[in-house]
Amino acid sequence: MSLALLYGLVGVGLVAMGLYAALAARHLLRRLLGFNVLGAGVFMLFIAHATRAVDAAGRPDPVPHALVITGIVVAVSATALALALLRRLHARHGRPTLPEDREG
Amino acid sequence: MASEVQAFDLLLAVLLLWLAWRALASADLFKAVVQYIVFGLLLALAWIRLGAPDVALAEAAIGAGLAGALLLDTLARIGRAGVRDEARPLRLTRRRAGVALAVVGLAAALVAVLLALPPAMPGLSAEAMAQLERSGVSNPVTATLLNYRAHDTLLEIGVLLLAVLGVWVLDAEPRLDQAEAPAPLHWLVRVLLPLAVVVGGYLLWVGAHAPGGAFQGGALLAAGGVLLHLARPFALGSGWLVRLAAVGGFAVFLLVGLAMLLLGGGFLHFPPGQAGTWILLIETAAMLSIALMLVVLFVGRSRGAG
Amino acid sequence: MNALDALSLLLVGAGAGFFLVGSIGLLRLPDLLSRLHALTKADNLGLGLVVAGLALQAESLRQVLQLGLVWALVLFSGSIACYLLAHAETASTPVEPETRDGE
Numbered sequence: 001m002s003l004a005l006l007y008g009l010v011g012v013g014l015v016a017m018g019l020y021a022a023l024a025a026r027h028l029l030r031r032l033l034g035f036n037v038l039g040a041g042v043f044m045l046f047i048a049h050a051t052r053a054v055d056a057a058g059r060p061d062p063v064p065h066a067l068v069i070t071g072i073v074v075a076v077s078a079t080a081l082a083l084a085l086l087r088r089l090h091a092r093h094g095r096p097t098l099p100e101d102r103e104g
Numbered sequence: 105m106a107s108e109v110q111a112f113d114l115l116l117a118v119l120l121l122w123l124a125w126r127a128l129a130s131a132d133l134f135k136a137v138v139q140y141i142v143f144g145l146l147l148a149l150a151w152i153r154l155g156a157p158d159v160a161l162a163e164a165a166i167g168a169g170l171a172g173a174l175l176l177d178t179l180a181r182i183g184r185a186g187v188r189d190e191a192r193p194l195r196l197t198r199r200r201a202g203v204a205l206a207v208v209g210l211a212a213a214l215v216a217v218l219l220a221l222p223p224a225m226p227g228l229s230a231e232a233m234a235q236l237e238r239s240g241v242s243n244p245v246t247a248t249l250l251n252y253r254a255h256d257t258l259l260e261i262g263v264l265l266l267a268v269l270g271v272w273v274l275d276a277e278p279r280l281d282q283a284e285a286p287a288p289l290h291w292l293v294r295v296l297l298p299l300a301v302v303v304g305g306y307l308l309w310v311g312a313h314a315p316g317g318a319f320q321g322g323a324l325l326a327a328g329g330v331l332l333h334l335a336r337p338f339a340l341g342s343g344w345l346v347r348l349a350a351v352g353g354f355a356v357f358l359l360v361g362l363a364m365l366l367l368g369g370g371f372l373h374f375p376p377g378q379a380g381t382w383i384l385l386i387e388t389a390a391m392l393s394i395a396l397m398l399v400v401l402f403v404g405r406s407r408g409a410g
Numbered sequence: 411m412n413a414l415d416a417l418s419l420l421l422v423g424a425g426a427g428f429f430l431v432g433s434i435g436l437l438r439l440p441d442l443l444s445r446l447h448a449l450t451k452a453d454n455l456g457l458g459l460v461v462a463g464l465a466l467q468a469e470s471l472r473q474v475l476q477l478g479l480v481w482a483l484v485l486f487s488g489s490i491a492c493y494l495l496a497h498a499e500t501a502s503t504p505v506e507p508e509t510r511d512g513e
Contacts, residue, residue: 030128033136037143040147078267
């Protein structure tokens with residue numbers, strides 16, 4: 001088993017867990033954590049794949065690394081905005097859940 | 105970069121998956137957020153194992169540190185009632201069965217693709233390394249971020265700016281009143297804030313030829329700012345100076361790009377001899393701007409103490 | 411494996427042992443203050459031993475100083491974090507001394 005395969009499988013696991021939590025959870029903060037774990041899984045797939053494309057000196061492909069750094073910053077920006085929205089929703093309705101998820 | 109799978113990698117893989125599941129499935133959201141922060145730090149270790157030290161620095165500072173601080177801060181503000189959730193929040197009910205099935209199907213397809221990939225595939229490393237001397241820096245990741253794909257980085261700073269605008273608009277409530285911070289926190293700030301400034305500046309400078317860069321340096325500066333806010337809450341307000349600093353990084357980047365266009369090369373096409381200088385200029389403005397924006401994301405528009 | 415490597419292994423192993431003891435304390439001790447006590451002391455000492463073991467493997471004085479700086483920073487910020495946690499806990503609830511005989 002290579003590094004790329006091992007961490008690729010970890011990435012798939014993270015994508016699966018994150019996607020399930022993001023879609024199925026009721027509490028909005030939990031869904032947000034799910035999005036972040038989903039993002040981490042995608043980043044891991046990128047970086048694991050970059051180790052398959054090494055140059056002559058053995059250094060991995062730098063382009064996926066740059067894309068993932070960009071992705072981390074974008075993910076944190078989106079998380080900050082989502083948290084601000086979550087606080088407003090909680091202030092208005094008392095529970096940090098979406099209306100369709102609020103059954104009796 | 106490590107070349108073979110070792111026992112450490114297997115242990116790390118198991119820990120990452122277990123922590124991620126605990127972070128998503130813990131009923132107590134405080135525990136979930138703490139587990140997410142630890143997950144982020146272990147993820148930084150995984151990036152090191154995969155030969156991505158720049159990504160590891162960014163993940164530790166921004167992904168685990170700053171995101172964790174934002175999550176904990178929100179938990180504190182929505183209060184005890186919002187923290188406790190139902191006992192098994194991700195339990196498989198009939199409604200969720202469809203989602204679970206689709207997710208398992210997706211995972212199976214991804215695993216099949218992974219297993220079918222050959223161990224070595226063509227990438228862009230050859231091209232990236234070939235052009236490295238002309239790019240103005242000698243760290244290939246920095247070259248990609250600020251030269252080959254500079255337009256991506258420009259838009260990334262734009263996204264951060266949009267998030268800041270959104271938080272400014274939404275975060276209209278005054279913060280919780282905090283008790284006077286105990287003295288040791290002030291000692292911590294007195295030691296760590298200057299250190300954060302020095303190391304942040306160092307990361308900016310060294311990013312040209314070793315792992316580092318504007319984002320990592322900016323995140324460290326922001327961490328110092330957040331620490332200062334915890335010890336002595338301040339209000340950034342939305343005066344013209346704060347707005348200028350927030351927009352500054354994006355503006356300088358855009359102006360340099362347009363200047364390159366006017367000089368005849370193309371948008372963000374640096375002339376080979378001067379590339380290093382322009383990149384340093386952009387990175388300096390970007391680092392200061394990113395640091396301020398990340399602090400604003402944490403502080404919001406809250407009123408300071410007294 | 412020469413003597414230097416063996417000594418490094420011993421020091422890092424001892425450090426790991428201290429971390430293990432601290433973690434057992436975290437899981438088994440009854441309240442926040444005793445957990446903080448066990449965790450902070452054991453982890454700081456454990457990290458010191460790990461750093462000492464790694465310093466023997468370092469390639470230059472600069473790396474040794476960097477490792478020492480890491481340990482000093484963790485020591486400093488960890489102790490202050492321990493204080494802040496204990497302060498937050500005891501500010502709200504007063505601490506009752508626990509004795510064996512209930513005196």
